[in-house]
Amino acid sequence: DTEVTQTPKHLVMGMTNKKSLKCEQHMGHRAMYWYKQKAKKPPELMFVYSYEKLSINESVPSRFSPECPNSSLLNLHLHALQPEDSALYLCASSQVGTVSYNEQFFGPGTRLTVL
Amino acid sequence: AQKVTQAQTEISVVEKEDVTLDCVYETRDTTYYLFWYKQPPSGELVFLIRRNSFDEQNEISGRYSWNFQKSTSSFNFTITASQVVDSAVYFCALRSAGGTSYGKLTFGQGTILTVHP
Numbered sequence: 001d002t003e004v005t006q007t008p009k010h011l012v013m014g015m016t017n018k019k020s021l022k023c024e025q026h027m028g029h030r031a032m033y034w035y036k037q038k039a040k041k042p043p044e045l046m047f048v049y050s051y052e053k054l055s056i057n058e059s060v061p062s063r064f065s066p067e068c069p070n071s072s073l074l075n076l077h078l079h080a081l082q083p084e085d086s087a088l089y090l091c092a093s094s095q096v097g098t099v100s101y102n103e104q105f106f107g108p109g110t111r112l113t114v115l
Numbered sequence: 116a117q118k119v120t121q122a123q124t125e126i127s128v129v130e131k132e133d134v135t136l137d138c139v140y141e142t143r144d145t146t147y148y149l150f151w152y153k154q155p156p157s158g159e160l161v162f163l164i165r166r167n168s169f170d171e172q173n174e175i176s177g178r179y180s181w182n183f184q185k186s187t188s189s190f191n192f193t194i195t196a197s198q199v200v201d202s203a204v205y206f207c208a209l210r211s212a213g214g215t216s217y218g219k220l221t222f223g224q225g226t227i228l229t230v231h232p
Contacts, residue, residue, distance in 0.1 A: 042206055042222035043160070056219070088158055103150060104220065106160035 003027075004107035006091050012113045015081060021110045023074040023091030032074040033104060034066060035090040043090055049074060050096055081114045088112075117142045119209050121223035128197055129231050136192040136226045138207030144168075146212035149183065149190045150220070155203040166190060168212075197230045204228070 004025045013019050023032065031050045035043035048056035049068040063085075065077040074091055088111050092104040118141040128134045140149065151163040164174060166183050174181050178195045194201055207223040 040225075040227075042225055043220075045219055048219075090158075090160065092160075103162050103165050105162060106152075108157060108159040111158070 004091055004093055004105055006089075006107040006110050008110060009108065010111050010113075012115065013078065013081065014115050015083075017081075018077070018079045020078065021076040021089055021091075021112075023076075023107055024072055025093040025105070025107075026072060027093060027105065028071075028095075029093035029105075030071055030096045031094045031102070032068060033092040033094075034074070034076050035092065035106075037088040037090055037109070039087075047076075078112075081112075083114050086112055086114045117144075117209050117211065117221040119207050119221050119223035121205075121207055121226050123226045124224070125227045125229070127229045127231065130199060131196050132230075133193060133195050134197050134228065134230075136194075136205050136207075136228065138190045138192065138223060140188050140190065140207070140209045142188075142209060142211065144211040148210045148212065150208040150210070151181065151190075151192050152206045152208065153203045154206065154225070160206070163192075194228075197228075199230050199232055202228060202230045 007022045033048050034046040036046055037043040045058050046060045047066045052068045052071060063080050067075040088109045090109045091107040094102040094104045120139045122137050126134055147168045149166045152160045153163055154160050164181055171183050171185055180193045182191045204225045204227050206225045208220045210220050
């Protein structure tokens, strides 16, 4: 099973709302990623978790708060977002270990619209 | 700094034509990994292939083939006898082998491929 699932598929929120994006994988991967993708652009890395610990934060504004409750789950908590944060948010996972060329497997994404 | 260039922003072909997507990369690393991903309109990035820098063997998988040439820093992707279902955005990506094994992917800007019936 090489599936990464994300919920919800679509999300519309106001600038004062608090919402969360969820990501789940059951491939036994110990690295999980959040990416942001604007239209007609490549994905931009936001966060990386390795063994449930935050290892990379690409200078993401604090209105985005990641959380990794266990090795299978990754959340992205959203608060006080701006309209320019509207984008496709992609989750990915990969193995971590001695094999360093671990390809990342992506979920279908959550399409976020901030009004 | 690493860089991936996909010179073709958009390509339009008619079904059954062959099409090649170009990818040129820059890196100072001696060991690195190259990837191709497909992103259909549904949004999910689908992993297609990984190539290690120390393995210049070309690969064929069905209608897909990849030509890796280290001398020209290119990793081109050819679809033979294209089909409408091949319509998608294709991304070439690069990752260094050094550091952590979950290193950052450097993506190209993507090539939008449209296959007309």
